[in-house]
Structures are given as C-alpha cells and as structure tokens.
Amino acid sequence: MAIEFKKRPGIVAYLTAGDPDLATTRDIALAAIDNGADVIELGVPFSDPLADGPVIQRASERAVARGVRLTDVLELAKELRTARPAAGLVLFSYLNPVVRMGMKAFCARAAEAGVDGVLLTDMIVEEAREYLDEMQANRLAPIFLAAPTSPDARLKAIAAVSQGFVYAISRVGITGTQQQVAGDASGLVMRLRQFTKLPIAVGFGISNAEHVKAVSEFADAAIIGSALVALIEKTPAAEAASVIGQFIAGLST
Amino acid sequence: MSASSTIHVTATAAGRFGAYGGRYVPETLMAALEELEEAYALAQKDPAFQAELEDLLHNYCGRPTPLYFAKRLTEQLGGAKIYLKREDLLHTGAHKINNALGQGLLARRMGKQRIIAETGAGQHGVATATVCALLGLECVVYMGVEDMQRQELNVYRMRLLGAEVRGVSAGSATLKDAINEAMRDWVTNVRTTYYVLGSALGAHPYPTMVRDFHRVISREARAQMLEQEGKLPTAIVACVGGGSNAIGAFYEFLPDTDVELIGVEAGGRGTALGEHAARFQKIGGGVPGVLQGTYSYVLQNDAGQISSTHSVSAGLDYASVGPEHAMLHDSGRASYVSCSDDAALKATVTLSRTEGILPALESAHAVAEAIRLAPTMAKTDVLMVNLSGRGDKDMGILARELDLKGSERTKG
Numbered sequence A: 001m002a003i004e005f006k007k008r009p010g011i012v013a014y015l016t017a018g019d020p021d022l023a024t025t026r027d028i029a030l031a032a033i034d035n036g037a038d039v040i041e042l043g044v045p046f047s048d049p050l051a052d053g054p055v056i057q058r059a060s061e062r063a064v065a066r067g068v069r070l071t072d073v074l075e076l077a078k079e080l081r082t083a084r085p086a087a088g089l090v091l092f093s094y095l096n097p098v099v100r101m102g103m104k105a106f107c108a109r110a111a112e113a114g115v116d117g118v119l120l121t122d123m124i125v126e127e128a129r130e131y132l133d134e135m136q137a138n139r140l141a142p143i144f145l146a147a148p149t150s151p152d153a154r155l156k157a158i159a160a161v162s163q164g165f166v167y168a169i170s171r172v173g174i175t176g177t178q179q180q181v182a183g184d185a186s187g188l189v190m191r192l193r194q195f196t197k198l199p200i201a202v203g204f205g206i207s208n209a210e211h212v213k214a215v216s217e218f219a220d221a222a223i224i225g226s227a228l229v230a231l232i233e234k235t236p237a238a239e240a241a242s243v244i245g246q247f248i249a250g251l252s253t
Numbered sequence B: 001m002s003a004s005s006t007i008h009v010t011a012t013a014a015g016r017f018g019a020y021g022g023r024y025v026p027e028t029l030m031a032a033l034e035e036l037e038e039a040y041a042l043a044q045k046d047p048a049f050q051a052e053l054e055d056l057l058h059n060y061c062g063r064p065t066p067l068y069f070a071k072r073l074t075e076q077l078g079g080a081k082i083y084l085k086r087e088d089l090l091h092t093g094a095h096k097i098n099n100a101l102g103q104g105l106l107a108r109r110m111g112k113q114r115i116i117a118e119t120g121a122g123q124h125g126v127a128t129a130t131v132c133a134l135l136g137l138e139c140v141v142y143m144g145v146e147d148m149q150r151q152e153l154n155v156y157r158m159r160l161l162g163a164e165v166r167g168v169s170a171g172s173a174t175l176k177d178a179i180n181e182a183m184r185d186w187v188t189n190v191r192t193t194y195y196v197l198g199s200a201l202g203a204h205p206y207p208t209m210v211r212d213f214h215r216v217i218s219r220e221a222r223a224q225m226l227e228q229e230g231k232l233p234t235a236i237v238a239c240v241g242g243g244s245n246a247i248g249a250f251y252e253f254l255p256d257t258d259v260e261l262i263g264v265e266a267g268g269r270g271t272a273l274g275e276h277a278a279r280f281q282k283i284g285g286g287v288p289g290v291l292q293g294t295y296s297y298v299l300q301n302d303a304g305q306i307s308s309t310h311s312v313s314a315g316l317d318y319a320s321v322g323p324e325h326a327m328l329h330d331s332g333r334a335s336y337v338s339c340s341d342d343a344a345l346k347a348t349v350t351l352s353r354t355e356g357i358l359p360a361l362e363s364a365h366a367v368a369e370a371i372r373l374a375p376t377m378a379k380t381d382v383l384m385v386n387l388s389g390r391g392d393k394d395m396g397i398l399a400r401e402l403d404l405k406g407s408e409r410t411k412g
Ligand SMILES: Cc1ncc(COP(=O)(O)O)c(C=O)c1O
Pocket: B094, B095, B096, B120, B121, B122, B123, B124, B198, B199, B200, B239, B240, B241, B242, B243, B244, B245, B246, B314, B315, B316, B360, B362, B363, B388, B389, B390
C-alpha cells in the first residue's frame, strides 16, 4: 500500500463515491485497479462542489441525495484496501465534511481504513497546519493541487508539504472534459519540477488515450475524472465495472 | 459545539476574525486573492482613490443618508425612541451600492474589464450592474432561478442596465447556488475577471474589504446620533443575511460597549433545519464549518452537507454568515435573534402605514425586532434600525402574501 507509479504514465482514476451506489463504486474501483489504475481517488460527495463542472456536480448531487456520507466512503476505502492491498488509495474531499467529523478523527479513521493519502480541494497550504500535523501523525500523504496561476513561490510551498504526488491542474477552470490537453499543463509541470522530486500527476480534462499519451511526455501520471464519471452516468450499474475496466485498459495502449 | 468541529488557526493565516474567516479556496484562485489583497491595500492608502469614491458616494449615490426619527412609530409603540438609518434612500435602493461602487473602482484600477457578481434579492446585482454601466465595464450576474422569480423586477433592472443575468438552477436555486456558480466562473476566467462579492463573506480579503466599504454607515450614524440626540443609541438593530449591512452599521460602535448590537436573522417558517436561515439559532441552527471560502457558522446536517434554507426574503436566505459576525456572536459583543416570515411581513405593513416608508423584506426583519423590543425599553432609550433597503422590489411577494386587493375593498 503506497502511492507508486510503476509505469509511465501512471493512471489515477477519480470516482465519485456512491454514484450510482456504493457497491457499484466498489466494483468499478476494483475493475479500474485490475486494468491498470495505479491510484484510486475516492471522491466524497458534497452538496456544494464549487470546483467541479456539471458532470461531477451531477454525480455528487445523486450521491448526496442517496445519503452517502463521509463515513460510508471511509468504509468503502477499507473494503478496497482489503481487496487490493497494493493499490494506491486517496480520499478526495471538500473541507466541510472533514471539519464536521473533526480533523483529528478524520485522519485517524482514514489511516485505519488503509488510505494512503488525502486531497482536500479547498485547503490551501497557508491554512493547513493542523491538517498537516494530523496527517503526519497518521502517516498519511497530504496531496495538494498546483495551478497554472500559482506563482513559483506558491509552487515551492506546495511542493514542500506535499507527499505521494503533486496534483498539477492542467488549466485554469473547473473539472470537466475538454478537447485537448491545455498548453498550460506542461509549463506548470516544468515549473513544479524545479521544486520537487515527487511524481507529478496532471488532471482536469484528461479524457482519452491521446490525452494520456500527451501527458506522458512531460509528467509522471494522468488523472482521469469527469470522463469516467460521465461514462458511469450513461452506463447501467450492472455493466459499469466492466465498461470502466475496458476504458482504463484502453488508456495506456 | 464540540471542540472537534473547530479549525485550529495557524499563525500565518490571513484574514482571521478570532477563529473564523481565513481562506479556503481552490488553489487556482489564490494568486487572484493575493493580487486583490495587495491592490486593495494600495487603494486604501491612495488619496485619489478615496477621493473618487467619496465624491461618487456623495454626488452619485446620495450619501450621507439621513438618520430619521420615526415619531409616529415611536408613539405607537410607546417605548424607546426609534431612529431609522435611511440606506433605503441610496441610489439603487439599498446599502449594497456602497460596496459595489468601492469594488467597481478597485476593479477598474486593477485593469479588469469583466465583472461578475452573485445576487440573492437582486439588490447587489442591480448595484453592480449600475456601477458597471457607470464605469463602462462588462457585467455578468449569477442569480438562482428561484430568486429570479421572486425578485423579477430586479432581473429586468439588471438587464436594462446592460448586465447579463445568468440563472442558476442547481441546489435550491438561491443565493448559495449563485455564489457557487460565480466562483466557478471566476476560477475559469480568473486572469481577466474581477468578482464583486456582495456581502461580508467569502475568502480573505472579501469580508474585511466589504465591511470597510460599508463602515460609512456607522461612521455617519454615530455622528448624526450625537448631533440629534446628544448621545449614542441604546441599541442598534440590523438584519443579517451575509452580514454586510449589519457589520457596516455596527462597526464604528464596536468600541462603545454600552451600545447594544443586535443582528436579526431570517426565522423563516419554523425552527427545524431547512425551514429558516438562522445560523446562530441554538437548536436547529448552524455549527462552525467551511462554505464558499470562509470558516463560520454554517447550516448543515451531521455529515457536513450544507442544508437548504428558507426565508420570505431572498437576501437573507443563505446557509452561512460573515465570519466577523461569528466572532461577535461568540464574544458576546453582538447578539443575534431571528424573526419569522410572518413578523417581517407584518412589520412591512406597520412601517408603511405609520411612517410612509416601505422597507425591503430583508430590512423588515430588523424593523420587526425593533417593534418587538421598543415597548420593553424606557422612553429615554434610543433604538437605531439600519433600514438597509426599500421594498419596491418585493411588491410581487407582498401583493400575494398580504392580499392587498382584499384589504383595499374592505377599507372602501
Ligand atoms: C436591502 C437588503 N438588506 C439586506 C440584505 C442582506 O445582505 P447583508 O446581510 O449582506 O446586508 C440584502 C441582500 O440582498 C438586501 O438587499
């Protein structure tokens, strides 16, 4: 259990936990791992996902409406850990559900579930002291986002406190699919590279094998989110795991 | 609340009000917030910026606003003397223009040509659209479709002023959802766009900046009160949505610890979660959390999902509250009560018929609290109500809720 990219590019698969339901998310995650995903990002559904585009907004809304809670996502993480001891496992959440549980309790429970790392969308480095302390106490990797708009001084601070990998946002904007990998992405990865030896994963808008190949030319891993969530949205639950498995397998060919 | 639900403050964190406030945003926005903080600090110290703001507040907006002694209302209630700080008389009809003008000038100074804003009651949207027309800036306003329906007149006003109004149908399609969408726009267009946030909310520096642009309310009121009454008021009452008019009305009185400060939240139609927007309500109210960039009291369920809210007034219908109010609440310097939809509607009628002043439904919450409070106070006491806006925008709701046709007939 560690965040490790054995091949290049590594694949990180984002799934909104509980969409369409928790059991299906589990099956999809297992299929994704078995078909080449190095890391699974389990998204905690939130009522107000202000960094997300329409696809993940809709998934989040469906999961919240089903009553999926942070505690359910922790349970799901534990199941995945038991089933696939070697896979990378990251929780991806907005801050409020974590604050409501309590930062200390959250980090302890995440560690107990066997999670490797955590990414909090609306947690910036300057506000992160307690978070970093608790993460360290529980040997969890804090993963931060780096943006094309972040000046070098911020990239340096982000690199200094990140573990596992650094999440480079491919373009300014919210999550969602796009036609091409944005020109912003390679420049950002090059700037980040000055400050860290950690793997750098590129996300936002990475939707197909062509994008993954483009990312492999300048970064260590590609993060696929909205493309998976959109595919899950239009696939019957019973077929979702095999469809996503095939899709992931097709990304690195 | 339990200790586990608080965030421990870091020494370096900016924009804190006690434990509250801070900056909880996607990293993409951080450079823009830092740029804004710096530009605002420079503008504050620039006499030319301040002079232009002051000139426009005076000649364009109509400041200073009167402090009006409501004699008939006072006599009818038979207690404390009631004064109204007449922000309703400002250009565009509410206090919101104080902030929209300040931020508009700042945006122009920063070289941003595209302005976005959110609006609930439509007053902040109208104020922003107005300032954009004045300064020749492009303007996009996000508004929940529910609010577009209930504040339809303000939608037309914004469009007439040249703004594009984008309806938001996510969630409960009210203020919170409009802010989400405005933030998504800002994240996407951050390099060219200035976000004029309409209340003392959001990530640092917004709560401080918005408060500073509204401080003029209490600066004027304090001097006017001393001149007209020869003393400071016993208490000040203001409605609290995000908290901008209230913090503006309270701020210069904070050191005057004898002056009681009372914020009035929307009590809606009940005390259960989802029925109101009373963040500070003891049971069924909010607990500290993070929403839309700031740490403050938030109406939410026990899993940390933000709860829906209800108020007859779109401007108070919001799940969180400005972080400075959270601090004033905890310290006890200000107290927060709530007022029901019905009481606000009744107060609207009372003020209209005793003083000939039609308050906005938001402001009517403060009026209702004054109506409740004044008879319990001595005749020598002085109660100041911040009348944050006028009620023309609410005529559709009022016609429906008050059955105005019926009462016309019975009166003959
Ligand atoms: C007239 C008026 N008063 C009060 C408010 C509530 O906002 P705040 O609490 O920021 O003053 C609004 C918001 O739309 C308003 O239009």
